Amino acid sequence: MTLSREGEHVPPHLRRRARVLAGLIALLAAVPQAAAHAEPDGGKIATAVRDDLKDGAATFFVRLKGEADPAAARAPATKAAKAAAVYAAKTGYAERSQARLRGLLTERHAVHTPFWIVNAVKVTADPALAAEIAALPEVAGIEPIGTAEVPRPASGTQQSLTAAKGVEWNIDRIKAPRVWKKLHNRGEGVVVATIDSGVDFAHPELAAQYRGSRPGGRVQHDHNWFDATGVCAGPTPCDNLGHGTHVTGIMTGRSGIGVAPRAEWIAVKGCESAKCADDFLLAAGQWIIAPTDRDGRNPRPVLAPDIVNNSWAKARRDDWCRPVVQAWVAAGIFPMFAAGNTGPGCDTTETPARYAESHSAGSFDVNDALMPESSRGPGENEVTKPDIAAPGVDIRSSVPGGYFVWTGTSMSSPHVAATVTLMWSAAPALRGDIAATRALLDGTAIDAPDAGCGGTADDDNAFGEGRLDAYAAVRSVPDEPLGTLRGTVTARGRPLPGTEVTLTGPLRRTTANGRPLPEAEAAGPPLRRTVDTGRDGGFSLRRLPPGDYQVTASRPGHTTATLTIKADRTITARLRPTRSR
Structure with missing residues (x-):
């Protein structure tokens, strides 16, 4: 019952x-x-952010739908115009698509930082405001702020194999001294940037090549240096890790440690130390396209560098940095990345080096053997990675207060970046043409077959296209007729040493005999070259495309002259600055 x-x-x-x-x-x-x-937000709030919000206010990225198409930069002929076009397209799109979100955040007095290099806003908000943000239809997602890392280089042992030649083994191995001596090219007229832990700008290896250097020991850090992290005390560049100074020395060091010792360098500190927060890297990526003053104001795309070296990486695979790399390419800025030190396994190339848009470097040693830890490919969509290999084992370079020997792909990447400066110095018309430059780099690399991770005998996923050959790469560029300007600066018949001489142009491109080129052929990247006079008041500027240039000498007054540079000719000029009243 x-x-x-x-x-x-x-x-x-x-x-x-x-x-x-x-x-x-x-x-x-x-x-x-x-x-x-x-989930009332439709799943827009990432789990990690949701967890942070349980404790109250949290800081996160708000990603908005869509990205500006940098295709607007394809039309301008000059590199400076390309950077300006990318900046205008990116900032305009961000202002329009972020307008309602920015208005809401301002109304709620929420701390926020908008970015334009990617369509995102960094926000600090409580759970209620986060939910309100997520409800906006233009919001694609609310994501945590991640970090990248400077790949930890290992201490190495100094090699003495090339001590008699006065250069480090790695510089000799890629044949950079042949470029200097046989082609009379040390990277003049090209600007290379680094996003890293900072730079010791006063290091004797680097001080003269810093774009901010001025006569008499003065420096101008605005538009030449930026600290996105806020770590450096005051406006002076610093490097609290030494990594960025080491990388910059490999690119432009003067005493046999650098590939392009006459190229100019600028830098942005995007890494607090060994860690690089995503928001700092985004700020650094923006600065590369439109360098600002030290306060982050007065952006000037005309001062964008030619090449940017990135010896940092993210183990996580995502697309967060792809719009940054795409914007650099559209602006005619060569994007160089270290492949990472997570080998010897296959498919270990890190982000953003694994992007098809990025050019990446693996590492080999003094015996031309691949470094075991050098990250391998393939990259995304089975593209070959790394793209090329360069010296990266036992590399001696500058650090704050002296020198150190380090090992890692962080050391390989700047060899390739600096080789691009040599190529673009040899052929100024090639500046900003990323695709053509990559093809020349790859086509002149020395084959180093390694079938361990797939690929072909001349293009594998260990060495990429092969070992870097700077001399062959520079020899492969279009043969461009170039001229030289030499002169003296005097006052009352006496030479003026330490006077800053600035050359800009060409204002008009000409043939070898000085005749104007047709407008369709005359478009080319403008140059801005600065040099200080020596003890005798003399100066020299080499590797100038034919055309009309404006030359200015300043100390303590100024004088301006317009000179026509002819191909394969040396023009002599005398400048006489006026005295300041």
């Missing part, structure tokens, strides 16, 4: 009805419960 709780007998057919009714009641009761656990 079945009894109810009151002890009454319940017929079987009523028991069946009761069970059905109980199931319906349970189902109905589950509906509001499920709704209570549903």
